[in-house]
Amino acid sequence: MSQLIKNQAVAVDAWQKLEIPEGETPETVALPAGDILFPLAVWQARKTEIISGHKRIGLWLEPADRVEDVAGDLDYFIVIAINFPKFVDGRGYSTASLLRQRYAYPGELRAVGDVLHDQLFYMQRVGFDSYALKDGKNAVYAIEAGFSTFGETYQASTRQPHPLFRRRA
């Protein structure tokens, strides 16, 4: 189990990703109860069903998923998880920036997958606010050091919409 970092602490995580078993499709897979992160294809195929069966809905996005395709639905989600199958695949940073900056998604934005200490600072800047740290990594040290690596940043980002040059004394 990965360890969920949220609000500078290790949190209990109730959310489960809906895996599509072999032989099933987004159209056929059974929709379990509980706090579920639905893959985009399932959400698109079964939206009405999911809404009627769940009060709390989560969305699971892969790197190639286009946020544009779900931009009109963001009000339904309490949490959106963005997967990093490999930490060197940086598409999720753009996905997060778009969700926060362009589509003003206000809910929890969670980094999942190959989530490591040394990427937390960047993740926080593009708008993530929870992090499912990879198995076996030191969450305590990540909380202590991973979010405060740098005291300033040059660029505009989700977290700091004004670039440094507009704030320089």
Add this chain to the structure above:
Amino acid sequence: MYQYDAIDRQLIDQRVAQFRDQVRRWQAGELTDDEFRPLRLQNGLYIQRHAPMFRIAVPYGMMNSAQLRRLARVARQYDRGYGHFTTRHNLQLNWPKITDVPDILAELAEVGMHAIQTSGNCLRNITTDQFAGVAADEIIDPRPLAEILRQWTTFHPEFAFLPRKFKIAISGTKEDRAVTWFHDIGLHLKVVDGEFGKQIGFTVIVGGGLGRTPIRGQVVREFLPWQHILTYCEAILRVYNRFGRRDNAYKARIKILVQALGIEEFARQVEEEWAHGKDGPATITQAEYDRIAAHFAAPAYEAVGDVELPDEKAFRRWVDRNTHAHKVAGYAAVTLSLKQHGVPPGDITSEQMEAVADLADRYSFGELRISHEQNIILADVRQADLYQVWQQARAAGLATPNIGLLTGIICCPGGDFCDLANAKSIPIANAIQQRFDDLDYLFDIGEIDLNISGCMNACGHHHVGHIGVLGVDKNEAEFYQVTLGGRQGNDAKLGKVIGPSFAAEEMPDVVGKIIAVYLEHRHADERFLDTFDRIGIDPFKNRVYEGRAHGKAKSAEKETA
């Protein structure tokens, strides 16, 4: 040049602490090799065949004497007393210890230097014209905007893990000296007559690149007012970060995406993305431009006027090749050649670095630049001081008068150092220099760019050499493919392959024959390139392959196909 303020300094200090901690965790087994690799690469640290290689950033090629002295010290203390300047203005150390790198970074940070993003799949060092700010043909000084872009690229949170590396070059002159047509983004500063009078901005070129699939860039926007450069680059990078290929490293550069979409569709996607960011907070303010530009204000030139130079042949030769017109009367830009015959091109010893730092302090306001041709420039030398500069540079082995000549070779480290190499490149450069060691002959041959890369990654820019040499691997043996007619500048063009490749020991003869054909055919005042353009590649081909075993050439041809 730009002086780091407290915030800039704090950032590089924190970078040192971050990397020290990463090395510690890697040694403790908390970071796997795979997890550590991109982190060390983004700090310029490679693991190479003999030792690690460490690449130190020289943003847009500018440095002061204190920084160069520190590089000399670092090279002496942590390496073997020399370094190598690359075609992207950076300094490489070939033999540092991995565990010393945090200490090296700390030493560098004290003088405002670092190795941030000098490697890895991220936004790399910005390059520009080595004569920025002093060139007689300059339209706009590109350095303030280069520095603004440097800050924007530094630790950009969205673009730290791109499909592949990303290189930006800026040119502010009529004659493009920054190879802007062959960068991921090439920027040409220009002035146009706009609605509100004269307007400064860029022509934006994307999707150029040398390397395995050399492609000339294409104009994605004819004119972009300078205030929008950050938001526009963000748009380009976002499209690339999202849609660039990640399944195959050889197809991951932006040039492949631009080719796949076509420039019109790519431009459409960029414009659509840009519509959201345009005029947002990242739009550059005049106040910020002025703040940065003040750092690049002209030094205190004296009103001296052009002077009469001593008539000594050797000195005149050096003036002819190694000085460049300056926009201020009585001054010249001096190129110190790192192309001494017999020395690896671009290499410089700690002693030479100190000699250059002294020259810079004495004669050029304490500043210097690195050129993409791997030489050092003293940009602001009084003409009256040239003779002394020449004498002192000569004593330090830095006055070979071969800038722009056949032996002023651009050359990558190649198989002697680089893991990716197919073949060695330095011995080829040195063998050619040895063959053409006669200065009279060299001057008679005249202007010619010879560029050598040890593999198709093209760090030696072989595609744009008038003569290009590329190391290739044939049945585990080192061979060299020759191209002719490539060029940089506004008419930048890729060279054409002349035919089957050659063994190392054939290379001086091959170059000798190419030169002979040129000398036989040239009209008065024709440079190599002019003759080549007039007579075409065939006379060269015929001479070079004359009398070669037919079968050998044939079988080799198949392999190059």
